[in-house]
Amino acid sequence: MAPVPFTPENLPLPDERINQLLFLRELIEANKKITQYQVLLQNTKLPSHLLLNPVMLNEAVQSTKIEGTQVTLDEVLEVEAHSRKNNKDVQEVLNYYNALRDGMDKLAILPISTRLFKAMHVTLMSNHVRGSNRSPGEYRSIQNYIGPEGCTLDTATYVPPQPQLVDNYMSNLENYINNPQDQFDELIRVAIIHAQFETIHPFLDGNGRIGRILIPLYLFSKKVIDYPNFFLSEALERDKHKYYRFLNDTRYRGDWNQWIQFFLEAIILQADKNIHLINNVNQLYEHDLELAQSLINSSGVKKLIDAIYQKPIFTVHTISSAADILEATCRRYLSILESNRIIFSDGKQRSKTYYYYNLLDKLR
Known part of the structure; x- marks a missing residue:
C-alpha cells in the first residue's frame, strides 16, 4: 500500500512541540558565533565584498552536491573564467548562484514571499538543466514524492502534501515568516521555516536548493546578519543523511527538538569555519598584497x-x-x-x- 500524502501542522507550532531547555546551550553558542562572525567581517582588513563571489560559488557547489551533482569549486571558477567548457552539472551550480543573487537583490523590493520563491525558482531551473521542464516558477499541480534514486511512490521515504493544499500551506508559511506569533529566537524560527518549506515541497524540483537559499535570506531580513552571506549547505552536506532523517522525524515523530538542535549545531560548525576562514584570509591578503606591492x-x-x-x-x-x-x-x-x-x-x-x-x- 502506497504511503499517503503527509498533512503538516500550520505555523506557529503549538508551544508543547518545542522544549528550548533541550538545546539552550546550542542556541546561546550559535548566536554568539554568528555575532563573532559579523564583527569580524565589519573589521576585516580585506574588504568583505571581495570574498562574496567565491564564497557564494562554494555555497552553490555544496548545495547542489546534496542533490547529487558532483562538481568542484575549481571547475565552476574555470567555467566562470571562460577557460573550461560549460556542462549541465556546472550550469546547475551557476543557476543556484544566480538564484541566490536574485534573491538578495529582490529582497530590497520584495518581502520573503511566494513571488520571491517563484522568481528564484525560474532562475534555478533555467538554461536546460535537470528539472527545467518541470514547471519552473510554478507550485506543483501533481503529487510528488521523495526517496532514494529510482524509488517509486510505493517505496518513497516521504510523500509531501497533496498539490491542492500547497497554496494554503505556503500562504501560512509566508505569514509566519513575515508575522510570527511565537516568542522564539530567530535561529529557532529559521530552523522551523526551513523544515516546513521542505515538508511542503511546493515545487516539482529544486525544493532543497530554494529551501537552503531561504536560510541566509531570512536571517538577513531579520537583521541577524548584516548581509545574506551565512550559508549552511556545507555543514548540512557533511551530515546529509542525518539532515534528511531529522527532517523526516519532525513529520512522522513530531520531534522538533532533535531537528532544531541539529540545525543549531550546523550553525555553530559553519560559523566556526567562517571565522577561521576570515582570519586566515585576512593574514593571507595582508601578506600577499605587501609582497606584490614590493615587486x-x-x-x-x-x-x-x-x-x-x-x-x-x-x-x-x-x-x-x-x-x-x-x-x-x-x-x-x-x-x-x-x-x-x-x-x-x-x-x-x-x-x-x-x-x-x-x-x-x-x-x-
Whole structure:
C-alpha cells in the first residue's frame, strides 16, 4: 500500500512541540558565533565584498552536491573564467548562484514571499538543466514524492502534501515568516521555516536548493546578519543523511527538538569555519598584497590583488576587466606574480588560465 500524502501542522507550532531547555546551550553558542562572525567581517582588513563571489560559488557547489551533482569549486571558477567548457552539472551550480543573487537583490523590493520563491525558482531551473521542464516558477499541480534514486511512490521515504493544499500551506508559511506569533529566537524560527518549506515541497524540483537559499535570506531580513552571506549547505552536506532523517522525524515523530538542535549545531560548525576562514584570509591578503606591492611599483597592484580575491581562477581578459587595468599592463603584472610563485598558470601560450592557490586552498 502506497504511503499517503503527509498533512503538516500550520505555523506557529503549538508551544508543547518545542522544549528550548533541550538545546539552550546550542542556541546561546550559535548566536554568539554568528555575532563573532559579523564583527569580524565589519573589521576585516580585506574588504568583505571581495570574498562574496567565491564564497557564494562554494555555497552553490555544496548545495547542489546534496542533490547529487558532483562538481568542484575549481571547475565552476574555470567555467566562470571562460577557460573550461560549460556542462549541465556546472550550469546547475551557476543557476543556484544566480538564484541566490536574485534573491538578495529582490529582497530590497520584495518581502520573503511566494513571488520571491517563484522568481528564484525560474532562475534555478533555467538554461536546460535537470528539472527545467518541470514547471519552473510554478507550485506543483501533481503529487510528488521523495526517496532514494529510482524509488517509486510505493517505496518513497516521504510523500509531501497533496498539490491542492500547497497554496494554503505556503500562504501560512509566508505569514509566519513575515508575522510570527511565537516568542522564539530567530535561529529557532529559521530552523522551523526551513523544515516546513521542505515538508511542503511546493515545487516539482529544486525544493532543497530554494529551501537552503531561504536560510541566509531570512536571517538577513531579520537583521541577524548584516548581509545574506551565512550559508549552511556545507555543514548540512557533511551530515546529509542525518539532515534528511531529522527532517523526516519532525513529520512522522513530531520531534522538533532533535531537528532544531541539529540545525543549531550546523550553525555553530559553519560559523566556526567562517571565522577561521576570515582570519586566515585576512593574514593571507595582508601578506600577499605587501609582497606584490614590493615587486610591482604601481598603484594598480592593489586593484589587481582585490580582483584576484573575487576571481581566484582567471584569464588575463577576465581579471583585467575586473581590475580595470589594461590587458598589456595586466599581463606584465601577472608574469611578475607568477615568477614569484604567488600565482600559477596552466602554461598555455594562448588563453592562459591562472590559479591563486593560496586562496583556493582555504576556500575548498
